Amino acid sequence: MAKHPVREGLGRARSSAVHLEMRDSYTPDDPEFARWRAGHRYHGDPERLPHWxxxxxxxxxETTARGVVMRRARIVSEPLTDYIRYEHDLTFANVAAGELVRWLPRRKAADIALPGTDLWMFDDSSVLFTYFSGVGEVIDREWRTEPAVVELVRAAFETVWERATPHEDYRPS
Structure with a gap:
């Protein structure tokens, strides 16, 4: 069975993995999101996390133990959608696992030249774009390594990261 592209990228990464998320909704039919909407909260308790x-x-x-720095930046509309509130509730687990996570309100990203879709970039050398349907289902992924594409992504991510608020300080509105 083929390895998932994100796992593949993380497995090859030597120094860095960055993830840029820019949508306000993902996989709206996710059963765990439905559970959250029905009132389930994580309250910082790993025992309450989804099975996956x-x-x-x-x-x-494993990735961070190899010395790979993992950074995730989320550009979000405020007030937050229910889905992004769900992600915010779950993010304590990303941080506990070793990811650095920051949040940037969309109004503070208006003057940043951003790629057109969410992405992962590994070692400042390869980019994995993820394409979504209008409702937030993944429909395709594409690897890109052209220097101009990598530089666009690198510059955009670093600008977002510089402006964004660390997870522990971000208070959703």
């Missing part, structure tokens, strides 16, 4: 969380936690821990 363990494999992601293990992957992040």
């Amino acid at each position: 969380w363990g494999s992601w936690r293990d992957l992040v821990s």
Whole structure:
């Protein structure tokens, strides 16, 4: 069975992995999101996390143990959508696993030249773009390594990261 492209990228990464998220909604039919909308909250308790969380936690821990710095930046509309509130509630687990996470309100990103879709970039050398349907389902992924594409992504991510608020300080509105 083929390895998931993000796992593949993380497995090859030697120094850095960055993830830029720019949508206000993802996988709206996700059962865990439905559970959250019905009132389930994580309250910083790893025992309350979704069943799939363990494999992601293990992957992040293994990746960061190799010295790879993992940074995730989320550009979000405020007030936050329910889906982004759900992600915010779950983000304590990303941080505990070893990811650095920051949040940037969309109004503070208006003058940044951004790629047209969410992405991962590994070692400032390869970019994995993820394409979504209008409702937030993944429809395709594409690897790109052209220097101009990598530089656009690198510059955009670094600008977002510089302006964004660390997770522990971000208070959703």
